[in-house]
Structure formats: C-alpha cells, structure tokens
Amino acid sequence: MTFIPESITEEGSTAVLAINVGQPKPLPGQKHEVLSGIVKHPVSAPLFLSFTGMTGDAQADLVHHGGPDKAVCVYDHSRYSSIEQLINRKLEWGAFGENLTVTGCTEEEVRIGDVFELGDAQVQVSQPRQPCFKLGVRYDYKELPVYFQESGHTGFYFRVLQEGEVGPASRFRRIRTDAVCMTILEANRIMHQGKQDVEGIRALLAIPALSDSWRQTLLQRLSKLESN
Template identity: 55%
Template sequence: MNWVEILSLNVGKPKEMDFGKKSVSTGIFKVPISQTVFLSSRNFTGDGQGDLVHHGGVHKAVCVYPHEHYSHWERVLERTLPYGAFGENLTLTGMTEEDVCIGDSFQLGEAMVQVSQPRQPCFKLALVYERKDLPLLVQDTGFTGFYFRVLREGLVSPMDTLIPLTRQVHAISVSEANRLMHHDKQDLEGVRRLLEVEELSPSWRKTFEKRVAGQDVDTSERISGEK
C-alpha cells in the first residue's frame, strides 16, 4: 500500500441535538483544522464524544472515513458534503475498507496508529441529515469507515501523510469484518478466522465470541458508531 493522503483533519466538542422530546449530546459535528495538534491515546486535542459509553476510548481514538465514498452520499443526500461530514477525524483518500486490514499499523505524524475495527453507523447520522434510513444505508453499503487505536502518542499535522508500517499477518480487511458482522452471520468459519486477529477491538470480539457460542446477537441494536 502506498502512502495515504490526509485531505482533512477534523475535530469538534460535543453539542446538544433535539431527539424527539429530549436532547442528546453528540460529537458528530467535526470541523477541519489547519494547525498541528496532539494525538493522545484517546483523541486529538480539541476533540470529544457525547456518549462515552458507546463511543471513544482507546480502541476508537480516531475515526477515519474514505473520501472516495463522498460522491455516493452526495447523490443519495442531494447535497454537497464538507470534510468531516460523517463525524470522522481523518478524511483520507487512497485507502478504503477493502484496502486496510484489522491490525494494520501506520505512522501518522509523530504518532503511530493501528486499525481496531470498522465503524458502526450511529442514529445521530439520521438526525443530522434527516434520513431515518441513513445508518442502515451506511451499514449495507459497507462504506462505514473505521477506527484507529493509538500505539504511540504524538503531534499530527493536517499536512502529514499516513505511512503504512506493518500488515497484519491474517490480512482480514475492514470490508470482510463488516461482511461477517452484518451480512453473512452464519459464516462461523470466517468469524473464527477474524477472532484469530489479536488486534480486533474488545467490543467486536465479544460480539463474535457470542455468535460462535451460539448466542443470538442483534447487531441492529448496535448501530451506534458515532465518534
């Protein structure tokens, strides 16, 4: 894999949104920045999540979205989308869910990051774009994006490139992980292969371990991957 270009580095603090008769806090609103910022084990300086139960944490420190998908969503939503439109911290070009594998690591400025899991679309996407079906559409297309955990903290500039360092030996792509989670749920052999990837995030590992053990897991209730 070649070096990957960062089109935009986006951060934002949680804001309140109306959700029926109540209000919800969300960190989905990200805006591009031009300055160098510090990436800690949990997030970029200036960034935050509204729901710390389902979002953020060391295994979902950085949300990544491929710009290659933007044209599709602009057609679906009938609008031009700015960088950070999906609540991602990094809008990239040159690497999609099919190209990157769980456990792959990269140099990002002074920091080192590693792919931990696909992103799961959040209902707050539906609120932002006033499309109730949007989270399911994102899930079904596989245009989900993915998360990085931080292996080494450091300064990151929007001008940096994402430099591949190591390829996980099992080479199971984010796209394949999405297939196993959402579409081919009876492919237990595929699930077992994915469970051999030590770098898979604990939350996804728990779901797949339950599936292998014969426990029903309704992933439709887990459409909550907002960063």
C-alpha cells in the same frame, strides 16, 4: 504472522485531506436532548494525538464511542460522492463525524491490524465503524445508517500505539500490514450479513488487533451458534 514489507506500500498512495475535531452538542429535532460529537470541523494547526484521541475532540456517548480502541475515526473521501447523490447535498470535510478524512484507505484496501505512521504518532486499525442513528438525524435521512451498514462503506477506527503531534500536512503512510488479516469490508460482512458464518467469525476472532468490543460481541454470537 507474515507481514508484508513496508517497501510494497506505494509512497503517496494514502493522504490526509482534513483533521476534524468537535465537542458534544445537542442534536436537532429530538424530543429529548441527545448530545453528540458527530459535528466536527477541520483544524488548520497541528494538535496532539493521545492514546484516547485528539486534543479538542470529545464524544458524548462514551459507551459506544471513544476509548483507546476507538481513539480516531477514519473515513475515505472517495465515498463522499455516492452519499452526496443519495442525500442530495454537498458535503464538507468531517461530514460523518470522522477525525481523519483521507484518501487511499477504502474498506477494500485496509485490514484490521494495519499500522500507519501519522505525523509523529503511530496508529493501528482496530475495527470497522458501526454506524448509528445520529448519522441519519444529522442529515435528516433516517436510512443513512442502513446504507453505511449494507454497503460496508463504514470507515474504521484507529487505536494509538505511539502518541504524537499530528496536523493537516502530516505524513500518513501504512508501514505494516498482513495479507492474512481481514479487510474492513469483509469484517463488516461477517458482523452484519454473515451472522451465521461460524468460520468467518472464528477467522475474525483470530486477529489479535481486533477491538475488545467487537471481540465480545462475536464471542457471544459464536457461543450461541455452537450451542444450538
């Protein structure tokens, strides 16, 4: 793999606006209790980032959320304004349950496998976020997960390569990328709209950094397509 040198990454082009954590709580308006960690709040002091996530943060559904491949959820603040217009309300940091609210990391800019320095830690992009119904429940706008999916503006996950302390003022910069690897936006297209795109699926599967859960889903899909 041919990596783009760190020197091409413009200093200051990425930044952390907020680090957000939260504990599982019942979602309102449900017939049966549904716990979710989607409600997160910014922290003012540094905390420790381990291979499975940040101190003080937790997920309720450990089948679909959390784990080493999804240790940190990231969302670019530039997406907030269009969603504020959609749901007609002002949003606060961590509005979509992300651990990091950032700038300079849109789905067009970030590639699976990109490595970032985050405070004392190093993290790697593992997969796009897959929006679930809890986003719609939180804002009483059931079409919101569909908007995320169709726009491709889902955010993404980091796995942790090196544990360390992180905080709101932490240095945050991309230190490694590969122009051959796929952007988050293109990966979303293949997963959600290009389900018959065999070549696209193969290209996505060829990325070593792709998370295991996405890899298994795509392998099953490819097997069905090739058997028809």
